[in-house]
Amino acid sequence: MPQLIGYILLIAAYIFVAGVAMSIGAVFGCCIALYNYCCAFFNNVKPEKI
Amino acid sequence: MKTQPAIKNYFFGKAYGDLKNTISESFTRNTDNAKDFFDKADGATLPSFYWGLSIATYVFGTAVFLFCSAFHIVFLSLVTIIIYLCFSFIWLLDAGYRKYQKIFTACPHCYTKSILPVYHCPKCNAKHDQLWAGPYGILQRTCKCGEKLPTTFFNGRKKLTASCPKCDKSIESLETRPIAIPIIGAPSVGKTFFVFSLVWYIKEQFARTKGFVFKFMNSYNENNYNSEISILHRGQYLRKTVENNPIALNFFLTKNKSKSLFFFYDSAGEAFSSTQNLVQHKFYDYFNGLIFIIDPFSIPSVYAKYQSNLSGNTSIKPSITPLEDVYDALIINLEKNYKIKTTERISKPVAIVFSKVDAFDLQNIIGENAAQKILKTEETVKTIEEARREVCKAFLKNNELEALYRKIEWKFGNSQFFAVNSSGKDSIGIDKVANWLLGEIDKSYKNI
Numbered sequence: 316m317p318q319l320i321g322y323i324l325l326i327a328a329y330i331f332v333a334g335v336a337m338s339i340g341a342v343f344g345c346c347i348a349l350y351n352y353c354c355a356f357f358n359n360v361k362p363e364k365i
Numbered sequence: 366m367k368t369q370p371a372i373k374n375y376f377f378g379k380a381y382g383d384l385k386n387t388i389s390e391s392f393t394r395n396t397d398n399a400k401d402f403f404d405k406a407d408g409a410t411l412p413s414f415y416w417g418l419s420i421a422t423y424v425f426g427t428a429v430f431l432f433c434s435a436f437h438i439v440f441l442s443l444v445t446i447i448i449y450l451c452f453s454f455i456w457l458l459d460a461g462y463r464k465y466q467k468i469f470t471a472c473p474h475c476y477t478k479s480i481l482p483v484y485h486c487p488k489c490n491a492k493h494d495q496l497w498a499g500p501y502g503i504l505q506r507t508c509k510c511g512e513k514l515p516t517t518f519f520n521g522r523k524k525l526t527a528s529c530p531k532c533d534k535s536i537e538s539l540e541t542r543p544i545a546i547p548i549i550g551a552p553s554v555g556k557t558f559f560v561f562s563l564v565w566y567i568k569e570q571f572a573r574t575k576g577f578v579f580k581f582m583n584s585y586n587e588n589n590y591n592s593e594i595s596i597l598h599r600g601q602y603l604r605k606t607v608e609n610n611p612i613a614l615n616f617f618l619t620k621n622k623s624k625s626l627f628f629f630y631d632s633a634g635e636a637f638s639s640t641q642n643l644v645q646h647k648f649y650d651y652f653n654g655l656i657f658i659i660d661p662f663s664i665p666s667v668y669a670k671y672q673s674n675l676s677g678n679t680s681i682k683p684s685i686t687p688l689e690d691v692y693d694a695l696i697i698n699l700e701k702n703y704k705i706k707t708t709e710r711i712s713k714p715v716a717i718v719f720s721k722v723d724a725f726d727l728q729n730i731i732g733e734n735a736a737q738k739i740l741k742t743e744e745t746v747k748t749i750e751e752a753r754r755e756v757c758k759a760f761l762k763n764n765e766l767e768a769l770y771r772k773i774e775w776k777f778g779n780s781q782f783f784a785v786n787s788s789g790k791d792s793i794g795i796d797k798v799a800n801w802l803l804g805e806i807d808k809s810y811k812n813i
Contacts, residue, residue, distance in 0.1 A: 340417050344425030347398055348391075351426070352433040355390035360383045363372050 366499050370491040371514075372507040376448040377500035384441055388434045395426040448503070455498040459517045463540075469651070470536060471543040471628060472529040473582075473613035476647035482527035482536040488512040494530055496522055537582050541617060541626040544806055545648045549695055550658035551686030552634030555720040557603045558787035559658055559795070560614060560631045561593045566795045567627075571803070572618060575810075582615035582626060590614070597789040609636040610645050623809060634684070637691045643698040650703055653806045654714040655777075656798070657692075660684040661719055661727060666764045671725055681724050689769055696776060714805035715777040716798050719757065723786035723793060731760045731784040733794065750781060750801075757782035779805060 399422040406415035470479045484496045489510035498516050505513045515521040523540040548556045572579040581587035613628040636642040661667050662683030699705040722732045736752040746752050761770040781801050785794035804811030
């Protein structure tokens with residue numbers, strides 16, 4: 316029984332760590348993409364020069 | 366719309382290119398970042414960290430990229446729709462105002478009709494031939510030189526220097542409704558005398574009594590008028606008009622918000638000797654009224670009757686061109702060049718004017734005296750206008766021109782006969798022509 320609890324806790328720990336890593340990855344990926352879009356926007360969207 | 370020497374409005378072109386470039390660059394940046402992280406995993410102490418970053422950039426980055434792109438497209442579409450609605454409203458307002466006010470551009474030099482003249486940039490003189498709301502700007506556009514130009518009737522467009530799109534000559538019409546009145550008649554019927562006497566009456570009496578402001582379009586017209594009217598008032602002959610294609614005599618008549626620009630076209634009588642000469646008279650495409658001048662002495666029987674008196678009178682120069690020839694040239698020109706069918710009547714007002722009515726006893730035959738007499742004696746004649754028509758009809762009939770009278774009466778659905786003497790301030794009957802013709806052209810001139 317204690318062994319089963321140990322496994323469950325281990326799996327829970329793995330899921331927790333994976334979730335945290337995925338969340339950090341998601342925030343990171345979103346930030347990178349947002350930054351890239353902003354850069355692309357300000358590089359390209361400019362009024363026509365005389 | 367033709368290419369203009371101006372900067373296109375951002376939302377009419379560049380915005381879509383920018384959108385495409387932004388989406389493309391953003392996607393490239395995302396994939397480059399993801400590849401960089403993947404490459405860094407090789408040889409790293411914790412490769413799974415970089416693999417994670419690479420996957421996160423691919424998966425979540427692409428999701429954010431798709432969201433941002435969609436937001437950009439929707440936002441640009443909304444702004445574009447608003448801009449296009451504004452553009453459509455202003456374009457319709459400007460075009461509707463011109464249509465309602467019957468405003469177009471008529472060149473006094475080459476007679477070309479156009480929607481608007483070519484406007485010139487005040488800074489670099491670049492020619493803008495379609496200066497209205499469009500891809501180059503809604504309320505104003507930016508010239509290639511950087512100067513802002515107004516594009517509507519209500520924000521100063523008409524104050525810009527303008528020229529004719531065809532002949533390049535100056536246009537000073539200030540986006541005013543043109544009223545074009547060609548003067549028709551053989552050589553020596555007295556067209557020039559009539560025009561300047563008519564303008565004198567409109568300037569000195571019609572405008573003053575009816576509260577209009579009279580202003581010549583430019584100094585050329587004013588100087589020309591002043592010079593000719595002073596000659597007329599000295600009792601001298603005006604110089605003969607030699608130009609088959611004359612420059613119009615222009616003046617503004619303004620009252621409150623109503624403003625019109627008059628164009629009197631006084632061509633040399635020789636122009637009516639052939640329809641070929643009239644081809645260039647494009648003003649027959651947009652004329653508002655006609656004045657057909659008849660010299661009574663151009664009628665052979667009238668000339669024969671007064672021949673002995675005329676030979677001793679140097680102040681009267683009878684026209685020798687047959688009346689029917691001038692009428693036929695005019696009608697053939699209208700039918701041939703302006704799509705007026707043979708069976709079609711001309712509904713615009715036409716004043717048939719007998720000139721030189723002060724000579725001998727013509728006042729008692731076709732003049733006001735004769736009309737008044739008929740009005741009193743004939744019960745069927747109810748108005749002075751009918752009386753004038755009757756005396757002129759009788760005059761033509763008695764001189765073997767009844768057929769011409771019938772042709773005139775049928776072809777010109779709205780015509781009136783007058784007998785005048787044109788000598789500036791001492792003219793006879795000019796006021797009646799002006800009041801009738803202007804009243805028929807625009808009811809507001811009649812009702813004031």
